[in-house]
Amino acid sequence: MNETAAAAIQTECLIVGAGPVGLFAVFELGLLGMKCEIVDSLAHPGGQCTELYPDKPIYDIPALPVCGAQELIDRLLEQIKPFHAGFHLGQEVSAVARQASGRFTVETAAGTRFDAGSVIIAGGLGSFQPRRLLVPDAERFEGTQLHYRVQRAEEFHDRDVLVAGGGDSALDWVLEFCGKARSVSLVHRRAEFRAQPASVARMKALAAEGRIRFHEGTIQSLASSDGRLSGATILRTDKSTVEVGCELVLACFGLHPKLGPIANWGLALEKKALKVDTERFQTSEPGIFAIGDINTYPGKKKLILSGFHEAALAAFGVQHYVYPAKRQFLQYTTTSPVMRERLGVAPPQ
Numbered sequence: 001m002n003e004t005a006a007a008a009i010q011t012e013c014l015i016v017g018a019g020p021v022g023l024f025a026v027f028e029l030g031l032l033g034m035k036c037e038i039v040d041s042l043a044h045p046g047g048q049c050t051e052l053y054p055d056k057p058i059y060d061i062p063a064l065p066v067c068g069a070q071e072l073i074d075r076l077l078e079q080i081k082p083f084h085a086g087f088h089l090g091q092e093v094s095a096v097a098r099q100a101s102g103r104f105t106v107e108t109a110a111g112t113r114f115d116a117g118s119v120i121i122a123g124g125l126g127s128f129q130p131r132r133l134l135v136p137d138a139e140r141f142e143g144t145q146l147h148y149r150v151q152r153a154e155e156f157h158d159r160d161v162l163v164a165g166g167g168d169s170a171l172d173w174v175l176e177f178c179g180k181a182r183s184v185s186l187v188h189r190r191a192e193f194r195a196q197p198a199s200v201a202r203m204k205a206l207a208a209e210g211r212i213r214f215h216e217g218t219i220q221s222l223a224s225s226d227g228r229l230s231g232a233t234i235l236r237t238d239k240s241t242v243e244v245g246c247e248l249v250l251a252c253f254g255l256h257p258k259l260g261p262i263a264n265w266g267l268a269l270e271k272k273a274l275k276v277d278t279e280r281f282q283t284s285e286p287g288i289f290a291i292g293d294i295n296t297y298p299g300k301k302k303l304i305l306s307g308f309h310e311a312a313l314a315a316f317g318v319q320h321y322v323y324p325a326k327r328q329f330l331q332y333t334t335t336s337p338v339m340r341e342r343l344g345v346a347p348p349q
């Protein structure tokens, strides 16, 4: 093993994506006695369930007549507790490379490195990326004066801040910055908001008191002075424009999934999905498996139920790849003492 691999986090399996299917893979690997690390570009586990429809009910999870999407994720997190997976959230897996030994070096954009015996890609529709502000020169200020997420709220204190967007994030930050920032302006393309009614009511009350300013319209352009962002021109819905002085812009336009780096790992793709076999859900690269919405095979259906089945078979595939000499046999959690021990429950009577 080379020096860089020695410095990396060792694991039998690295899972890319902490959506429902990636989380269930932790469970299936755990039942087979394997420990894993799991990485997601989002700051929280749950994938589409948490990001896109947390409050919606799901009706097609076996034995759960109805289950909220976030509730499903909470239940999965509870179910995988005995297996102590290492979570690495808010990090996008940027590179996967095979080592001469057949193990894999996996890197995240944040610089975390893994030396993994196998890889399961459960990347769903791709990693969620912020929708960007599409005006000339915006990229010049990204990361310095134009932000898509708040890393340190204090950086916005005592500054002239322009928040863009009409969802919960935009409203929450407007309310948070009010009284702490030097000035707070909100711009949203229409008068209706997709945020908690209480937050909308509070924002409107603050605007009526003159403590924040609300502009119905869109950012048309950014202004700069000596290379620093100094303001924005807002095109109002009535077609008039208004100049807003600001040092920081926080654009909360939501997130959209992007296949991103997964497309560059040399794996066979079909219509932006990873081709797999249906015995082990292995990709074109031995030792790299793909489960859930990210994969494709004849008859594929993008359902959580299908992803759970794929996770179970991929776990056996991982075990065979990492421990080829190990004899595989099916055990039931009901009756297997070793599985009960792994689950931390009492042995069968």
Ligand SMILES: Cc1cc2nc3c(=O)[nH]c(=O)nc-3n(C[C@H](O)[C@H](O)[C@H](O)COP(=O)(O)OP(=O)(O)OC[C@H]3O[C@@H](n4cnc5c(N)ncnc54)[C@H](O)[C@@H]3O)c2cc1C
Pocket: 016, 017, 018, 019, 020, 021, 022, 039, 040, 041, 042, 046, 047, 048, 049, 052, 053, 057, 058, 059, 060, 091, 092, 093, 094, 122, 123, 124, 125, 126, 127, 128, 259, 260, 261, 262, 291, 292, 293, 294, 302, 303, 304, 305, 307
């Ligand atoms: C509104 C809506 C309703 C739905 N209702 C149902 C339903 O009733 N029943 C049903 O079965 N299905 C339903 N679905 C579909 C279901 O949500 C998906 O099938 C399921 O989420 C797929 O799970 P997954 O774990 O494969 O992927 P996702 O849930 O998409 O999770 C993938 C995760 O991988 C991460 N990721 C991707 N690339 C990287 C990378 N390079 N580095 C780090 N992280 C990465 C992403 O950030 C994401 O968190 C619904 C979907 C939507 C949008």
